[in-house]
Amino acid sequence: MAQLLVLVLAFAAGFALWGLFEYLLHRFAMHELHGRGIMSREHLEHHVAAGWTFSTTHLLSWAGMLLVGFVAWMPIGWALVGFGFGVAVAIGWAVGYFFYEYEHMASHRKAPRTRYQRWLRKHHFHHHFGHPMSNHGVTVPWWDRVFGTLETPERVRVPRRMAQPWMLGPDGELRPEHRDDYELVGTLDRTERLAQLDRARAFASIAPED
Numbered sequence: 001m002a003q004l005l006v007l008v009l010a011f012a013a014g015f016a017l018w019g020l021f022e023y024l025l026h027r028f029a030m031h032e033l034h035g036r037g038i039m040s041r042e043h044l045e046h047h048v049a050a051g052w053t054f055s056t057t058h059l060l061s062w063a064g065m066l067l068v069g070f071v072a073w074m075p076i077g078w079a080l081v082g083f084g085f086g087v088a089v090a091i092g093w094a095v096g097y098f099f100y101e102y103e104h105m106a107s108h109r110k111a112p113r114t115r116y117q118r119w120l121r122k123h124h125f126h127h128h129f130g131h132p133m134s135n136h137g138v139t140v141p142w143w144d145r146v147f148g149t150l151e152t153p154e155r156v157r158v159p160r161r162m163a164q165p166w167m168l169g170p171d172g173e174l175r176p177e178h179r180d181d182y183e184l185v186g187t188l189d190r191t192e193r194l195a196q197l198d199r200a201r202a203f204a205s206i207a208p209e210d
C-alpha cells in the first residue's frame with residue numbers, strides 16, 4: 001500500500017514537472033528568443049498563423065520529450081528513491097506532455113466541451129492574441145501564478161482576422177455560446193471576410209453541433 005502511494009506520488013511529481021517545463025520552455029525558449037532557434041521560430045509561426053499551423057517536427061519533439069523523461073528524470077528518481085519511483089516520474093512526465101500536446105491542438109481546432117477546456121482556451125487565447133508575455137502555462141495556471149504572469153480578463157479580445165473557426169457561426173460572427181468569453185475586434189476586408197466565412201463553413205460541416 002505504502003509502495004503504491006509512493007508510485008502515485010512519483011507519477012504526480014512527473015506530471016507537475018512537465019507543467020513547469022511547459023511554462024519555462026514556452027516563456028524562455030519560445031518567446032524570449034524572439035525567433036532565434038527552431039523552437040522559437042516555429043512557435044512564432046504558430047502565433048502569426050493564429051494557431052492554425054502546427055509544427056511538422058512534432059515526431060521529433062515527441063521523441064525528444066520522451067527521451068528527457070526516460071534519460072534524465074528516470075535515473076534521477078531511481079537514484080534518489082528507487083527504480084519504480086524513477087519509472088513512475090518518467091511516465092507522469094510523458095503523460096503531462098502528451099496531455100499538453102492534445103489539449104493545445106484541440107483548443108485551436110474544437111469548441112470546448114468541459115469547464116476545463118473552456119478555461120484553457122480563454123487562458124491560452126489571451127496569450128495568443130495581444131498578450132504574449134502573459135499566460136505561458138497552457139494546461140495549468142500554477143506557474144503563471146508563481147511567476148506573476150497570470151492574467152484573467154473577463155473577455156478575451158480576438159482580432160477578427162484570427163478568430164478560431166469554432167468560434168464563428170455561418171454569418172461570421174461569434175456564436176452566442178462564446179459571447180461571454182470573447183469579443184471580436186478590428187475589421188476585415190472583403191477577401192479576408194470571404195476566406196473566413198469559408199473556414200467557418202468548412203468547420204461547421206466537419207464538426208456539426210451535437
Ligand SMILES: [Zn+2]
Binds near residue numbers: 046104124128
Ligand atoms: Zn496555441
Ligand SMILES: [Zn+2]
Binds near residue numbers: 026043047
Ligand atoms: Zn506563445
